Amino acid sequence: MQVIAGREEDGTFTVHTPSSTLTGLDEAGFARSARELEASLEPRWVFPSAESTYPVLVAAGVRVRRCYDVALAEGLLLAYEGAEEQSRSLRAAWARANGEEPPPDSAAVESAQPTLFETRVPTLPEGVTVVTAVRRVLAEQERRVAATEHPDRMRLLLAAESASALAAVEMSADGLPWRADLHEALLVSRLGPRVRPGERPKALVELAAKISEAFGGRPVNPDSPPSVVRALARAGIEVPAARKYLLKGIDHPAVGPLLEYKELSRLFTANGWAWLEEWVTDGRFRPHYVVGGVVSGRWASRGGGALQIPKVLRTCVRADPGWKLVVADAAQLEPRVLTALSGDRRLADVAAATDLYARLGEALFSGARWVPATGDDRDDRARAKIAMLSAMYGGTSGEAGPLLGLLRQRFPAAVSYVERAAQAGERGERVRSRLGRTSPAPSAAWRALTGGLASDEAAELKARRASRGWGRFTRNFVVQASAADMTAVMLATLRQRLPAPAHLVFFQHDEVIVHTPAELAEEVTTAITDSVAEAARMLFGPACPVRFPLHIAPVDTYADAK
Structure with missing residues (x-):
């Protein structure tokens, strides 16, 4: 009907x-x-x-x-x-x-x-x-x-995306349980008493003074990256920007307070008192979710930063009395999706382990003669992760290139799958996810840059870079969009399986949170596990050899889930 x-x-x-x-x-x-x-x-x-x-x-x-x-x-x-x-x-x-x-x-x-x-x-x-x-x-x-080429897959995608739209509206209405009193206390402990709009909290004022003092007493505005870059230059330190990862390796007395200032300033501007007043009402955080808000099919949100809850604030996310938060995230989802997409049986054996990267490290380096880069102290698991991320994102700098080469030797089917997608992107072609999500076409400017005869060597280099850049996008698109397919199907099936009055309250990429009466937590855990298994079967068939393990924890507060 x-x-x-x-x-x-x-x-x-x-x-x-x-x-x-x-x-x-x-x-x-x-x-x-x-x-x-x-x-x-x-x-x-x-x-x-x-x-x-x-x-x-x-x-x-x-x-x-x-x-x-x-x-x-x-x-x-x-x-x-x-x-x-x-x-x-x-x-x-x-x-x-x-x-x-x-x-x-x-x-x-x-x-x-x-x-x-x-x-x-x-x-x-x-x-x-x-x-x-x-x-x-x-x-x-x-x-x-x-x-379409696969009508049944497209029908499944449309049904799953539509169910996701229902879930998004319900989640916005139900809200994520949020203790405003704990949030307020945390802000005061970290930043000091609340200030009027336009003023800096006490902790930021004190850190700003320390930063200027460390630069010899000359005023430096830590909220202005150019001001920080100029101050470092005066101290004989050249950096292209005042980003956190660039500052971390610098030996200067201003770096410590600068990094602390950045952390606290982010808390104040992104999740401070103004955010708390606007987004948390009646003990619930109610963001507005946008289904498929990213080209790969991932969700986005309009305001509130719903998909990026800082770790420091997760203690504020607490179940109601007598209830639990069942927090579930899929372990290394995208590498497993790539394994299923490519049909790489050898990699499927690796993916049978709960920690795919640890098992991949054993498969890549056990008995292998591998000479690490000078000064590199990474373990085999860390190197395996670099290799896999290089395959999915196209990284080749530093140790990534040789590690990707080793991965290609051991698991050619999986690496070939993403490399074919990259080659299609470099030619300006579209690629599709498992169910039919389609990548956008490159811009007219990209086609003008890559499609003509280069006038000189510099223009040719620029064209090659643009081509490889779009190839990196399509390389990752086939994996990330297929993972979005799978999570959409999982959400659709989970909505049907959850026992009342348990309900979804949070979702991001590969993680869900269900708010449930404590006595139903075990049933909810089973519902999540079964929904992921069903999603895998629906996408990749009943004979899919890839295991999709979950980390599931019934907790009182989100901070205790990991």
Whole structure:
């Protein structure tokens, strides 16, 4: 059973089933109708955009099991067809479905993140309702899916991405348990008493004074990188920037307070009192998640830095009394995804270990004659990790090149898989994930730089660098986007498996947190484990030899999970 529901331009809602159509519903009427249909039919809901429609239902206490998100599907299909710069709006999709040119006002502006979808209420032609448009666009999308190389995989991707959209709305509404009192106490202990807007906290004022004193008493603004670089230059130390990793190796009395200042300044600006007031209410951190907000399919967030909770603040993330946080992260997910993608049986044997990098180090260096770089004291595990990351990200500098060469000798199928993707990128071609996520095309400037005859040696070098740079992007895209496929499927299955009232409260890349009554923690742990196993089977088949182990911990506070 399929039910189409969406907000019309006048603000009312329409709900269409095969047997009836309800129009002119206000939010309360829409929620009431949805609750009844969900309870009696458990349909697949078709939303123009879950991000703009589903919050109305969630706010009214209505949760649905399944949906199809037209906007997310349109974005994925446009990318597959090489038209990711076009608008994902319902108005534009309606025009394309009818062989028309989308109106100028719905043309998408090319951006650095072309998978961010438009979710505003579309302006449809006169007499065309949202339901009419959705039905037409849906039929056209089904035709386009059937025309893809692997229609079943694309259907799975669209279903998983749509389920992710439901999860994102629910997570924003439920929120991550957050102790504001502990956060406030931490800020005071680290920074000093709260200050007025525009003022530095006491700890930063004192560190700034120490920094200037270390530079001979001449005032230095630690918030200004050029000021720090100039101060170091006056001390005879040349650095290209005042970044943390560049400062760490410098022997100067200002470096210690500079590094401490950077750490505390980051806490103050990114997660200080202003952040606490804006983002934490009623004991919950409620960010706004953007499904597929990165071109590789990873999630993003709008404000609040939801996907980068600093370690120092994880003690503030605490389960309610009588509840637990079940924290699960997939161990070395992307190398295992590469193993499954490439079908490298020898690497699959390595991936059977919980610590893939440790086992890979044994496989690469046990009995091997390896001469480390001068002064290198890394152990075999660390070198193995460098080798694998070099394969996935294209690193060749320093010891990375020789280590990648050794990995290529031992595991040619896996390394060849990403190198073919890199070569395709260097030619300006697109690559795809396991389920069909498609990389964007390089820019016109890139094509102009790499596609013509170089006028001189410098121009030729620049063109080669640009070509290799895009190749590094596509090399990683096939792995990272396939990992995004897998986590989307995992989220979709986990939503169905979680026992009530347990619920998802956090997700980032390869980690999930479920807030659950303590007595259900073991059942939730099993649900997560089973969901990952099912996702692996759905992506790579029942005979997939790759193991995807999880680190799962039922804890009272997020800080205790690792």
